[in-house]
Structures are given as structure tokens and as C-alpha cells.
Amino acid sequence: MVRAGLTAERLAQAGAELADEVGFDQVTVSAIARRFDVKVASLYSHVKNSQDLKTRIALLALEELADRGAAALAGRAGKDALAAFANVYRDYAREHPGRYAAAQMRLDPAVAAAGAGGRHARMTRAILRGYDLAEPDQTHAVRLLGSVFHGYVSLEAAGGFSHSAPDPQETWPRIIDALDALLRNWPAA
Amino acid sequence: MVRAGLTAERLAQAGAELADEVGFDQVTVSAIARRFDVKVASLYSHVKNSQDLKTRIALLALEELADRGAAALAGRAGKDALAAFANVYRDYAREHPGRYAAAQMRLDPAVAAAGAGGRHARMTRAILRGYDLAEPDQTHAVRLLGSVFHGYVSLEAAGGFSHSAPDPQETWPRIIDALDALLRNWPAA
DNA sequence: TAGTTTGCCTAAAGGTATTAGGTAAAAGGT
């Protein structure tokens, strides 16, 4: 019999595609085995278990997101960088809802740090270079930006803004305007 | 044999407790049946299926959260109201992580509206009465506040801020300061 | 080409979800 050529990476890739198609919680070892037309037990030579597989999908998504973020930040500064970076998050979540959900998985801190975890924080700090914020306010601002990006995108994905006027399409740029104004005028402690 | 006295409400309540103990994704029909010392199939007389059970847990959590929010807003205005409301979200998520995760479940819009969905939006609008925002900026601000609260709380729950200085304990009030400043100084379109 | 490694297989056990149909307890009328 001809071999399917499985690797942990190809499984994670297939899992990411499946997640975008049917939702991250529908990603199962069995479904991926079907996709490769292979028996379920065969996957266990490549991934430790279901959790391991999902973690790999999450890391793949975080990596992709960080790559897009880095590309968006290149050659931009200030509000321009802020908007570009914010749009990366939003667009990625819209294009790849399953991957985005995967990226929100609670990861072992050590695993997350080894992956793209640190890049995201560094990029957010890079945006803040265009504003005049000293520590510890810079860290507070990093956390605020992360919260807004993640919060908005996940509320939007959950349908929290649908069926209400005005169109979320209008809200997003206004939120970026607001964040820019806030960062230029950060209140003193 | 003596009857266990199951009802949909008691199942949802037990599911909420279980979610806080072991995580919302570990809440299963089987686990709840065990908790009542009853056979799994017995639950299907009270809830339609697993999805139905989880939806009830989500609605229960949203209701509790809305009740706490309403209590916090009573007699407060302006920044005071903003801070109290924000703390409700954060404290609830810390005390009841499983319930909070349940509340983030993607619900059928009709179901959500019938439940406490609308109350949350109305309460956020009530906070904004203390600031001078006309439509459509008020809606944009409602969405921003929702994004920050949800985003911060869920990043914190996911461990996103742990192992980094300064302590998230310090960041939260500074974020509220920042939001207050932003709402008092909302940028024009 | 022989030996070793490795990739995928079969087999099996255990957990969860769900449906169909049965029995006994509770509730309600006379």
C-alpha cells in the first residue's frame, strides 16, 4: 500500500483548514484521518494526542498572525502602524475564523513563549514607539491594545454586533481613531 | 426507586458549577448525570441535547452577569459607574471562569435577545449617559467598552498577562482611567 | 541485497451523545 506521507506539520495544516471550514471545536483526530484517507490510529505516530494536535494548530495560527503583523508594520509608524496592525487581526479572524479560535486556546506558557507568543507583544510595543509613553504606561497600553483587538474581533465573530446599527464596518475605524487619540493623550496616574 | 428531581434549571445550575470547577468544555451530559447519580439518558427528558444544555448554562451566566451589572450601576454615574461596571465583568470572570466562558458561547441571536443579551447593551449605554456622546459615536463607544472588558478579561483568564511585569492588578485601574479620559475626549470623525 | 527503521494497519477497550421503548412513581379524578 502506498504511504500517505503524514507529518505533524501536515496534520496541523490540515487541521487548520478544517477548523476554518467547520469550526475549531469540530476539529478531531478522526476528521483529519478521514481527510488523509488514513486510519485514525495512524495519526498517533505523528502527534501525541488530540491536545497536541490542537496545540500545533494554535501555534501555526499564532505564527501566521505574527508574520502578517510583521509585514503590516514594516515601513509604518504612528497611527498608520496602529491601523495596519489592527486590521491584520481583524482580517485574519474574518478570513480564518477557525485558526483564530485556535490561537485563543489556553497554551502552556512555556509552549506559547517558545512559539510566536513573544513576537506579538514586541510588535505591539513597536507601535507604541510612535507615541510618547514611558513605562509602566507602555505596558498598560500594550495590554489595552491587545484587549481591544482581541475583544472586538471575538465579539464580532460571535455575532455580538450583528443585527444592530450602525454597521460594524463603520465602528472599527472609529475605534482606531479613538485609540490613536487616547495614546496621544494618555492620562497621567 | 426514589426520584432525583431533575429539571432543566437544576441541570443548568449543576452545569454552571461544574464549568467553574473543571472548565466549560469539560461540561458533558455524562458528567452532569454522574453528579445527580442518574443515568445519562434520563437527562434527555429535560434538555434537548448537549447543545441545549450548554445554551442554558450560557443564558444563566449572562443573566447573573446582568444582575450584577445592574446592582453595580445603581446610584452611580460617570467614571464611578464605568469602574464599577468594569469590575463586575472582571470579578465575575475570576470567580466563575467556567460560567464566563459559557457566556462567550456563540448563541442563536434570537435566543440571546430573549435572554439577557439586550440588558448588557442597555447598561453600557447607561454608563455613557455620564459622558457627552451623540450617535453614532455612542454606539461606537458601546462597542469599544464591550471589546475592552471582554478582551481584557479573557486575555487575563487565558494567562496572557501572567509572568510579565507590572502586575495586571495595576493595569486594570489604569485602563479604566484611560477609557474615562477617552470618553471625556472622544475624537470627532 | 540484507537488516533496520518507520509508517500505516488491525484490533480492542473505554468514554460521550443520542434515540427507542419500558416500568414504576406521582398526580388527579371519582
Added chain:
DNA sequence: ACCTTTTACCTAATACCTTTAGGCAAACTA
């Protein structure tokens, strides 16, 4: 108090997902 009806929980069965153990043949390696 008895009979009927409803209701609560049960047994049994099916189907799917996860995971482990052990086998065979394909692919490297000398």
C-alpha cells in the same frame, strides 16, 4: 381508596471519538 394518566427515570442499542498495543510491509542504510 381505586383507577387512569402523566411523568421521571431506566435498560438497551447504535454510533462516533480517543487512545493503546502489537503486526506487517515499505522505505532507508550499509
